[in-house]
Amino acid sequence: MIEKLYDLLGKIGYIHPLHPPFTHGPIGAVIVAFCLGLGVLWWRRQNFLQSAYYAVAIAFVLLFPTVLAGIMDWQYYYSGAWIFPIQMKIALATLLFVLLSITLIVGRIPGVRSSVMMLLYTFCLFNVMGIGYFGGQLVYEGRTPAATDGLFPGRNIFVGHCSGCHSNGGNILYPNLPLRSAPQLVSYEKFIEFVRNPKLPDGSAGPMPAFTEHKLSGQQALELYDFIIKGLAKPTRSGER
Numbered sequence: 001m002i003e004k005l006y007d008l009l010g011k012i013g014y015i016h017p018l019h020p021p022f023t024h025g026p027i028g029a030v031i032v033a034f035c036l037g038l039g040v041l042w043w044r045r046q047n048f049l050q051s052a053y054y055a056v057a058i059a060f061v062l063l064f065p066t067v068l069a070g071i072m073d074w075q076y077y078y079s080g081a082w083i084f085p086i087q088m089k090i091a092l093a094t095l096l097f098v099l100l101s102i103t104l105i106v107g108r109i110p111g112v113r114s115s116v117m118m119l120l121y122t123f124c125l126f127n128v129m130g131i132g133y134f135g136g137q138l139v140y141e142g143r144t145p146a147a148t149d150g151l152f153p154g155r156n157i158f159v160g161h162c163s164g165c166h167s168n169g170g171n172i173l174y175p176n177l178p179l180r181s182a183p184q185l186v187s188y189e190k191f192i193e194f195v196r197n198p199k200l201p202d203g204s205a206g207p208m209p210a211f212t213e214h215k216l217s218g219q220q221a222l223e224l225y226d227f228i229i230k231g232l233a234k235p236t237r238s239g240e241r
């Protein structure tokens with residue numbers, strides 16, 4: 001049944017997971033509630049409290065399609081595998097359901113203190129940030145192979161600066177120029193020269209941003225090179241590129 005839905009979406013050109021676009025709904029509504037709560041504390045405008053209440057109600061309603069889309073994506077793209085980021089997302093989404101329910105109930109108590117409501121909005125905000133973090137972990141961690149202890153600093157730099165475009169040593173913008181088999185990896189000198197001033201093979205400027213000393217220090221570049229050479233560019237299993 002789920003496959004049919006994704007097949008149908010594929011036919012109209014939508015070939016990506018469904019959950020990410022939905023997440024903006026509840027997360028956005030919680031952020032709006034939090035900001036309005038700050039407005040109550042700052043300007044002492046009680047009508048902001050009413051608006052924040054509506055925002056929480058919207059977050060509550062939108063939570064359902066978002067969770068449904070998340071479960072469907074999990075089944076379709078991850079075959080329902082019980083992995084850590086999914087466990088955390090499910091636990092936090094359940095907690096968000098509880099927190100939003102409590103906020104909606106407490107918000108209806110006549111004369112409830114705005115500081116109490118603000119505390120509840122803050123809990124909801126931290127919760128959605130946590131869910132977003134584990135969503136990011138699910139997507140970004142999978143873009144970089146694990147590393148042994150000594151390569152951790154370089155791996156972190158790779159995750160932060162390179163993995164967005166060079167997922168697992170590939171190249172999402174120019175798939176025919178994957179990082180893992182790049183000629184510039186032959187020596188650190190060639191590597192740093194390229195990273196400081198990247199160019200397409202024909203010598204023209206491509207979309208890769210230049211990493212100046214300010215963005216990537218010499219020390220960081222060394223650690224990054226070490227990780228790429230030992231943890232990415234030389235696959236240990238035979239049969240892999």
Ligand code: HEC
Pocket residue numbers: 158161162163164165166171173174176177178179181182183184185194195198199200201205206207208209211216224
């Ligand atoms: C915004 C996307 C993007 C980011 C971020 C990025 N690159 Fe690139 N990279 C590219 C593109 C596109 C090319 C093709 C050449 C160009 O655009 O200049 C490329 C090419 C390369 C090549 C040469 C590949 C070949 O086969 O010729 C190397 C090496 C490389 N990148 C290393 C890095 C490193 C290391 C980082 C992180 C510090 C990084 N890139 C960050 C997009 C990116």
